[in-house]
Amino acid sequence: MTATWTENEVTLLFIQCLKERDKTTFLSIVDELQPYDLAKQYQFLPKKYQNKFLLFLPIKDLTRVIQELEQENQLEVLKKLGIEKSSKVLDLMENDELASLLTDLEPGQVEELISEMNMEEADMVKNIIHYPSETAGRIMNNRFVWVPRQCTVREAVDKLKKFAELAEYLNYFYVIDEGKKLIGVVSYKDLILADMHDKVEDIMYKRVIKVDALTDQEEVANIMSRYDFVTIPVVEDDDRLVGIVTVDDIIDVVIQEANEDIEKLSASGKAIDFETKPLVAAHRRLPWLIILLGIGLVSGSIIDGFSATLEQVVALAFFMPMIAGMTGNTGTQSLAVVVRGLVSNDLTLKQVLRLVLRELWVGIIIGVTCGLFISVIAFIWQGSMTLGIVVGTSLFITLIIGTLAGTIIPLILYKFDVDPAVASGPLITTINDIFSLLIYFGIATAFISRL
Amino acid sequence: MTATWTENEVTLLFIQCLKERDKTTFLSIVDELQPYDLAKQYQFLPKKYQNKFLLFLPIKDLTRVIQELEQENQLEVLKKLGIEKSSKVLDLMENDELASLLTDLEPGQVEELISEMNMEEADMVKNIIHYPSETAGRIMNNRFVWVPRQCTVREAVDKLKKFAELAEYLNYFYVIDEGKKLIGVVSYKDLILADMHDKVEDIMYKRVIKVDALTDQEEVANIMSRYDFVTIPVVEDDDRLVGIVTVDDIIDVVIQEANEDIEKLSASGKAIDFETKPLVAAHRRLPWLIILLGIGLVSGSIIDGFSATLEQVVALAFFMPMIAGMTGNTGTQSLAVVVRGLVSNDLTLKQVLRLVLRELWVGIIIGVTCGLFISVIAFIWQGSMTLGIVVGTSLFITLIIGTLAGTIIPLILYKFDVDPAVASGPLITTINDIFSLLIYFGIATAFISRL
Incomplete structure (x- = not known):
């Protein structure tokens, strides 16, 4: 009957049924909807019809709707149902869904929620929430034959x-x-x-x-x-x-x-989605930014250390962002390859060596290409052959180092059982910044008499 | 029988059966293995036993093994089987697997492979490979009831x-x-x-x-x-x-x-895994790097434009990498939130406005915090209140702009049906580099008489 109806038409029909207390039609519509759609309908409904909607729903469908909601809304609906009905819903819920609902709740709240549940189900759920998060035990359920x-x-x-x-x-x-x-x-x-x-x-x-x-x-x-x-x-x-x-x-x-x-590659902090409040989102992002700010100051003090060189040849500053940026970019590229590769590969020592060697070659190829390219441009732009050589050589060396850093750092972290994605893009970028500035100004200072 | 055997033990047993031509035991082991494990066993085997292994396998299991292999190895095995056997295998293969095997082959090769197949199956596969890649039609199969x-x-x-x-x-x-x-x-x-x-x-x-x-x-x-x-x-x-x-x-x-x-967020180019050859990997990464190199030169010419300011106050250079880096980092964070959010959300105009407003607030909070922090540090480090104010104000403004750029650019791309991840991290970073340098040196030039 509702096979070709749009979501809005279904909502209107629901409202009509609820208004006229027509439970038969109501249930026939419910019967044709998937749990996800039913939950969406519940959320579409004007506030004043929501309670009646919950009242009309049989326990089984109620459970399905609740399983599709966010934790916050789940708790709200369970409260509305009252202890008797909500304990029946909890009994019917899949254990893994229930376990994830109970995650992050105060122990008191957990006890209150599951106190009226069937003993066996409650034990199963208590068992599940004892497993460490992100393990098989935590996401398993007991709905099997x-x-x-x-x-x-x-x-x-x-x-x-x-x-x-x-x-x-x-x-x-x-x-x-x-x-x-x-x-x-x-x-x-x-x-x-x-x-x-x-x-x-x-x-x-x-x-x-x-x-x-x-x-x-x-x-x-x-x-x-x-x-x-x-x-x-x-x-x-x-x-x-x-x-x-x-x-x-x-x-x-x-x-x-x-x-x-x-999230880790972009250092954007834990779990920010479209619904996260500004203060929370800012709070989650700030720690990384402050750390990166500190490391950025290290770059600053390196430049400070070379300020004599810089004062003599201000043109060196023109190529600073490019060299630092390129080293960061190539490092991020290598990092991404390693992090995603580790998702589906187990690493043997042989494979590690092959990978590092591969990336070394990639670094050399990229370094030669970009180094030559920028030498010519620097020469044409600033009319100094020496500057061209300094910039080109620096880029060549920093690109190789950047590529290797982006490969080796996550591999070391992985070896020590630290999630390699922690070596986030920005961290690699910032480390590469420091390397690249040291190399660039080091080479420039060596050639300063000819610049 | 083989329930608790390790992979190596199974391999040894296979070799023994193949040596002794003991097909009965061979088939009883095959029967206990999952397709993935069977394919792994095939690849574990010393070269000289591989052909005999293929000969011993019934067509059904042969098909299962082939479906688990990489395209290159699939073609190799099919060749070994000869036309008659391979056409039987192709008939039995799931259509989506077969379609993905045929992808990227020359039209001549495709014809050769499917020429001996059962008409109906061949038509189905030809039909599938006509759908654009990454659509439902391309990954569907006809094994349904x-x-x-x-x-x-x-x-x-x-x-x-x-x-x-x-x-x-x-x-x-x-x-x-x-x-x-x-x-x-x-x-x-x-x-x-x-x-x-x-x-x-x-x-x-x-x-x-x-x-x-x-x-x-x-x-x-x-x-x-x-x-x-x-x-x-x-x-x-x-x-x-x-x-x-x-x-x-x-x-x-x-x-x-x-x-x-x-890959797009890190601009690492298409599909580089642990097996990709160095030249191919370098070739895939270089285009982005060259583009970013070009944009990096734009930053250089901006600094060139402000070289008078920089020559007067070399200390301005100390904060350059930090400001550019921070703007890039905050932009990448916003970008990551938007790109991943779009995976599971459909966007309404209302939601876009809410998201942009949220990110504006995040930018302001982050900007105020980091801006105040760096003002104090710059003042202590360089002993100049004006420098502190210039650096702090610049960071405040660039962080807001960086956050908004990281949010709005991918949303605009999404609106115009361009994959927002194309606005890769490095691109946003580089655009933010340019913004941040313009703002930083603009403000510094305005205050130059007091610096």
């Missing part, structure tokens, strides 16, 4: 039917032994093709790809994208199955990790 | 069973009318829960979320991550169902798009 090893295919199918409503994805189910140890996996396809009387144990796939609960979420994303899985089982030390990570969360992880890399 | 509207649930289940081997994901199947028009979708869950005699038409979900074949792949990724789908149907103008995009490809898209953003 498992069967004991002695089960037949028919019994497995029956269990699957029973849990069809609950489980997020039915692509695989997991086989466990008496100690809850994960021993196999069966894909739904295999189940369809198998004989009803087969034992699950005989058709299961035993070399199960799984992750430990403490595995970094980025590593989990790598594994899932490598194997094209829709879900991956999460185990603890003893191979005990404790949850699954689903592909929808992995997409969020990939986006989040890419954003983090970009 | 569809049923006509009059079908019953039992018939649908039967069809599903028949296609279980072929279809990548069985999470949903699509309902079409007489004209192949997509009119509904049924999830596997709903099918399990439905009565066998129900008509598919009655249990299907009519408000189908779908994408046009020409939709940008980034938009497709957004929609899929919003709705947590595992597959999404792709239609042409007339709603005719032409394929599906699967979640595994979407993860690749998300990673690729993030890499592209980072």
